[in-house]
Amino acid sequence: MDILNAIVALSNFVLIPAIAYGSQLALGALGVTLIYGILRFSNFAHGDTMAFGTMVTILVTWWFQSMGLSFGVLPTALLALPLGIAACMALVLATDRMVYRFYREQKAKPVILVIVSIGVMFVLNGLVRFIIGPGDQRFADGERFIINARDFKEMTGLEEGLAFKTTQGITVVTAVIVVALLFWFLNRTRTGKSMRAYSDNEDLALLSGISPDRVVMVTWLIVAALATVAGTLYGLDKSFKPFTYFQLLLPIFASAIVGGLGSPVGAIAGGFIIAFSEVFITYAWKKVLEYLMPESLEPSGLVQLLSTDYKFAVSFVILLIVLLFRPTGLFRGKAV
Amino acid sequence: MSEPMKNAAMFVFVAALILMTGFAQSWSTALLILNMGLISAIMALGLNLQWGFAGLFNVGVMGFVALGGLAAVLVSMPPTTEAWAAGGVRLISGLLVGAAVIVAAALTFKYMKKSKLRGLIVLVILVGGFFLYRAVFDPGVNAVEAVNPAGTGYLGGLGLPVLLAWPVGGLLAAGAAWIIGKSALGLRSDYLAIATLGIAEIILAILKNEDWLARGVKNVVGLPRPVPYEVDLQSDPAFIEKAAGLGLDPVTASSLYIKLAYGALFAVVLAVLLILAQLALNSPWGRMMRAIRDNEVAAEAMGKDVTARHLQIFILGSACCGIAGAMMTTLDGQLIPTSYQPLRFTFLIWVMVIVGGSGNNFGAVLGGFLIWFLWVQVEPIGLWLMQTITAPLPEGSALKDHLIGSAAHMRLLTMGVILILVLRFSPRGLIPER
Numbered sequence: 001m002d003i004l005n006a007i008v009a010l011s012n013f014v015l016i017p018a019i020a021y022g023s024q025l026a027l028g029a030l031g032v033t034l035i036y037g038i039l040r041f042s043n044f045a046h047g048d049t050m051a052f053g054t055m056v057t058i059l060v061t062w063w064f065q066s067m068g069l070s071f072g073v074l075p076t077a078l079l080a081l082p083l084g085i086a087a088c089m090a091l092v093l094a095t096d097r098m099v100y101r102f103y104r105e106q107k108a109k110p111v112i113l114v115i116v117s118i119g120v121m122f123v124l125n126g127l128v129r130f131i132i133g134p135g136d137q138r139f140a141d142g143e144r145f146i147i148n149a150r151d152f153k154e155m156t157g158l159e160e161g162l163a164f165k166t167t168q169g170i171t172v173v174t175a176v177i178v179v180a181l182l183f184w185f186l187n188r189t190r191t192g193k194s195m196r197a198y199s200d201n202e203d204l205a206l207l208s209g210i211s212p213d214r215v216v217m218v219t220w221l222i223v224a225a226l227a228t229v230a231g232t233l234y235g236l237d238k239s240f241k242p243f244t245y246f247q248l249l250l251p252i253f254a255s256a257i258v259g260g261l262g263s264p265v266g267a268i269a270g271g272f273i274i275a276f277s278e279v280f281i282t283y284a285w286k287k288v289l290e291y292l293m294p295e296s297l298e299p300s301g302l303v304q305l306l307s308t309d310y311k312f313a314v315s316f317v318i319l320l321i322v323l324l325f326r327p328t329g330l331f332r333g334k335a336v
Numbered sequence: 337m338s339e340p341m342k343n344a345a346m347f348v349f350v351a352a353l354i355l356m357t358g359f360a361q362s363w364s365t366a367l368l369i370l371n372m373g374l375i376s377a378i379m380a381l382g383l384n385l386q387w388g389f390a391g392l393f394n395v396g397v398m399g400f401v402a403l404g405g406l407a408a409v410l411v412s413m414p415p416t417t418e419a420w421a422a423g424g425v426r427l428i429s430g431l432l433v434g435a436a437v438i439v440a441a442a443l444t445f446k447y448m449k450k451s452k453l454r455g456l457i458v459l460v461i462l463v464g465g466f467f468l469y470r471a472v473f474d475p476g477v478n479a480v481e482a483v484n485p486a487g488t489g490y491l492g493g494l495g496l497p498v499l500l501a502w503p504v505g506g507l508l509a510a511g512a513a514w515i516i517g518k519s520a521l522g523l524r525s526d527y528l529a530i531a532t533l534g535i536a537e538i539i540l541a542i543l544k545n546e547d548w549l550a551r552g553v554k555n556v557v558g559l560p561r562p563v564p565y566e567v568d569l570q571s572d573p574a575f576i577e578k579a580a581g582l583g584l585d586p587v588t589a590s591s592l593y594i595k596l597a598y599g600a601l602f603a604v605v606l607a608v609l610l611i612l613a614q615l616a617l618n619s620p621w622g623r624m625m626r627a628i629r630d631n632e633v634a635a636e637a638m639g640k641d642v643t644a645r646h647l648q649i650f651i652l653g654s655a656c657c658g659i660a661g662a663m664m665t666t667l668d669g670q671l672i673p674t675s676y677q678p679l680r681f682t683f684l685i686w687v688m689v690i691v692g693g694s695g696n697n698f699g700a701v702l703g704g705f706l707i708w709f710l711w712v713q714v715e716p717i718g719l720w721l722m723q724t725i726t727a728p729l730p731e732g733s734a735l736k737d738h739l740i741g742s743a744a745h746m747r748l749l750t751m752g753v754i755l756i757l758v759l760r761f762s763p764r765g766l767i768p769e770r
Contacts, residue, residue, distance in 0.1 A: 041526070042526040042529065042530070099756055099760075102760060110525075110526065111391075111393060111525050111526070112759070112763075114393070114525075114526060114529065115686070115690060115755075115759065116756065116759055118683055118686060118755065119687075119752045119753075119755035119756040119759065120752065120756070121683070121752070122679070122683065122687075122748050122749070122751045122752025122755060123748075123749055123752030123753060123756070124752075125679065125748050125752075126745050126746065126747070126748030126749030126750070126751075126752060127749060129742070129745035129748065130742045130745040130746070130749065131742075133741075133742065134745070243677075246678075246679070247537075249533070250530070250533055250534055250537060253530045253533075254530070254534070257527065257530060301474075305466075307545055309541050309544060309545050310538075310541050310545070312534060312537040312538060312541060313534075313537075313538045313541060315534070316531075316534035316535070316537070316538060319530065319531070319534065320519060320520070320531065323520075323523055323527055323531075324519065327523070327527075
């Protein structure tokens with residue numbers, strides 16, 4: 001029984017949150033990695049792109065709610081998501097047209113594009129704060145739990161409860177669908193194949209008649225969709241705050257780099273590696289150990305390796321280790 | 337108009353902007369802008385060393401600035417003797433154990449032959465060392481933080497004059513830069529960017545969490561000052577007389593006097609650093625740096641040690657940011673870890689350098705003043721703009737309230753637009769590199 005209790009406690013506090021967080025990071029990292037592969041720069045504005053898409057989704061959600069529209073047990077935000085994605089797509093296409101395209105035609109160095117993306121980051125950050133304000137916004141509605149802790153205890157007779165939030169379930173399901181669609185698109189469709197060709201070898205791709213403008217446009221559209229989905233899922237699961245989204249930049253980049261920049265599979269693996277290590281290292285293991293160890297050996301402290309505020313340190317240390325020992329990332333990304 | 341004349345004209349223009357603030361708003365505001373402008377200029381100078389001279393993409397300026405602030409606390413605050421007695425020795429030995437573990441792991445890694453065994457031993461040293469470190473360190477932390485937690489609860493500083501903190505802040509930042517540079521400088525430019533971004537967040541996390549060090553989010557207030565207190569001046573008959581001679585009341589006069597005194601101190605530091613940076617830029621060393629920046633491979637072929645030079649300039653630039661950080665904390669008289677925001681302390685400095693002109697020290701200084709001026713003044717301008725736009729809307733309309741309430745966020749938007757416009761239409765900045 002104790003072992004079962006330990007497993008339940010572990011799933012409740014570590015595995016389920018880490019899987020949900022990992023899916024969110026993976027979706028974010030996919031966006032970063034696609035931009036890097038096709039447009040060849042690290043997009044510092046990605047966190048704020050996520051914030052923008054999420055903000056539109058939230059505003060539409062509120063509008064739907066005020067009209068009395070709801071999605072039954074699921075959050076209304078899922079209904080609003082397509083509109084959020086559309087708005088985000090319009091935004092990134094506009095930024096590309098007004099800002100990035102000029103540098104692409106100039107064949108500017110990647111680092112110049114990075115600085116340009118810092119400018120875009122400022123603008124988007126200001127815009128989001130201007131429209132929705134810098135504070136916390138909660139917009140999750142519908143059923144809160146798929147399984148709540150008390151029902152689980154009654155069902156199984158275990159001491160430990162297992163809570164499985166709707167938002168966590170939605171996160172995982174949505175992430176699986178989105179990733180499956182993305183890989184189908186990249187591997188099976190003509191446009192997807194031309195994108196991969198362009199990412200592998202730009203000159204050769206141009207020679208074989210692939211239109212660079214089209215590839216770039218499709219990339220931005222996909223990135224906008226990924227960013228909005230990732231942002232909305234994160235916001236549903238936790239809460240929406242512009243500054244938090246800006247800070248997500250670090251774990252997202254860490255995920256993309258750990259997996260290998262430019263490699264979609266790597267981005268997903270990286271997302272889960274970062275999420276699991278963050279949760280593992282900042283979780284207080286006392287509860288799980290109490291079930292597993294004989295009473296005499298039970299730990300007296302919390303057995304927390306690092307305080308939760310050091311979660312950035314965790315993503316960062318992993319990033320550094322990977323960079324030092326395998327500079328192109330686990331899945332052999334590209335180096336521009 | 338000749339080149340130097342044009343540049344001088346731009347400096348005069350920024351000075352005029354600040355003077356206008358003095359006439360239109362208040363001299364107190366103008367002097368505040370001037371003082372923070374001086375500090376910003378030093379930060380920009382430091383970043384310009386790294387980016388303009390050597391092309392190093394450092395987005396961790398905030399971390400070095402915060403370290404400078406920490407130095408101000410560690411140098412100037414009086415030591416908490418009870419805390420030292422309660423757990424000081426334990427704390428220090430804990431830190432030493434931690435350092436020893438890292439050194440042992442590094443040495444093992446370096447001197448053992450590459451094998452599975454080596455990896456295992458290093459892992460054992462690190463994991464075992466971590467638990468040993470926590471076992472020694474944690475009781476010390478608890479003992480120190482239990483000492484009068486509302487007032488102190490930290491080890492305190494050395495009780496030395498606060499001016500000493502400025503060079504110490506530089507040294508602390510330089511030390512951190514050495515560690516970072518050793519591990520991350522070999523990386524490609526955008527990896528280095530992410531690495532520095534992460535380091536800055538870690539430094540902030542340490543400042544916020546390690547209460548024994550600088551009270552964490554409980555803040556350290558009331559740092560000693562290098563200049564007299566306003567209250568003392570106001571009760572000094574000689575000062576009151578002088579103020580009356582200038583036609584000022586003692587309260588205003590004392591506040592202006594203090595701000596001017598800070599401004600003078602900061603100006604001396606900026607002047608010294610600017611002269612040093614100019615000398616460095618025009619020396620053979622400066623030419624070598626730019627040669628490395630423009631073509632690393634060619635420079636390496638000429639026998640220049642690129643990694644060592646990068647490390648050197650990374651440390652120097654970070655030290656500048658550390659000095660500026662210590663100066664800023666001295667000016668504020670308090671260390672508030674939550675006030676360090678990457679947009680304000682890292683990316684805004686980038687805007688300063690790019691707008692001013694990367695690779696040109698005077699450009700960086702000009703950018704520092706100009707962008708700081710805009711950062712402060714965009715807010716009232718935005719408010720005025722919003723009030724004008726929303727004037728036709730009825731009183732109490734939700735849209736009107738929202739627009740006026742959000743006017744403060746215009747500054748981020750404006751900075752982004754300025755950066756994008758400068759990069760597009762004048763990529764070399766206001767005072768381009770010669």
